[in-house]
Amino acid sequence: MKRRNFLKGAGALIAGGVLPVSLVEVAFGKSKQENFTFAYISDSHIQQIKGSDFVRSFDRGLKRAVAECNMMDPKPDFVIYGGDLAQIGNKAELDHGLELMSACNHKVKYVMGEHDYYLDLGKYWESQLGPQWYSFDHKGVHFVVLNSILVDDKWTNKWSSGEERMGVMAGLDNPLGSPFMVGAEQRAWLKKDLAKVNKNTPLVVLSHSPLQKIYKGWNFWTDDAEQIQAILKPFKKVNVFYGHVHQIQYNQIGNISFHSVMATAWPWPYPSTYSQAKSHLPKLTVEMNRADPFFERDATGWQFIDVWSGNTSMHFQLPENNTRSVSYNKRRKRPEDKQYQGKGKRIPPQKHY
Ligand SMILES: [Fe+2]
């Protein structure tokens, strides 16, 4: 696929409207490896009110994302669903979410979110979708899917019911929760899985929570992040994509580029809000710029992600807001917002309606 054609397709989509889905292009420049794209949808939080009544705005976010996905030109090779398909994770919500996803014309790979998990520890999800962590290869790229929202067994087993446990874990500002982690079992699996992969092979790691420590109070956090990063360190090009935070974030730690993807359900506030508390923000080089936390479509949207020879370039299309591009700066070896980033530059408030 020629880049020009790809961008032509992107232009058509921009003209068609702004919808909460991401398209990822994986390209290898002059090498013989085949370029391809995949799409990314995340955090729909399908929520049952009663019986067959579900929160309509959340349904709508996911329906629009699926519709957009089906219209994409070029067609994505597959779709990643980034977790939190459901809100409390009962059968009705997961069934309804999967029914909406079944309208997608492409093969979908799923990541576990905490809202899918803590009611029955992922049992129903697993019965419908398969293992909670796995890897696969696609056209020269090694993909790893992790369940990053586990906590220690002591916390998991201390509740009198799954409902009670989910009720606690589903909160955002949540002192009764416990920090997420990938855990020893999966880390051992990851080491073994990566042992067979050439260190020059680009890696794409998909998790629900960020595999970096951003803000513990809201579980924008993975407790064993450093251990995961150490396992990924020998690889030349590593890209981690995560959902959960419902906002744009990007960061570079060593060889790893981190990018969040947007939610289809709602946005969370940005660091200017939560930095009032003790924060463990990494070097997030541009603060989020959402102007109106009560504008439900702000900080939802979709993005193209180009992976050129293993480095990523994100193109965020924001509803009724300025488009942003975050590209890998080879000299500084980190992702940067092209338009705004630099010495003394700050992103001004964006317009909203
Ligand atoms: Fe979420």
Ligand SMILES: [Fe+2]
């Ligand atoms: Fe989440």
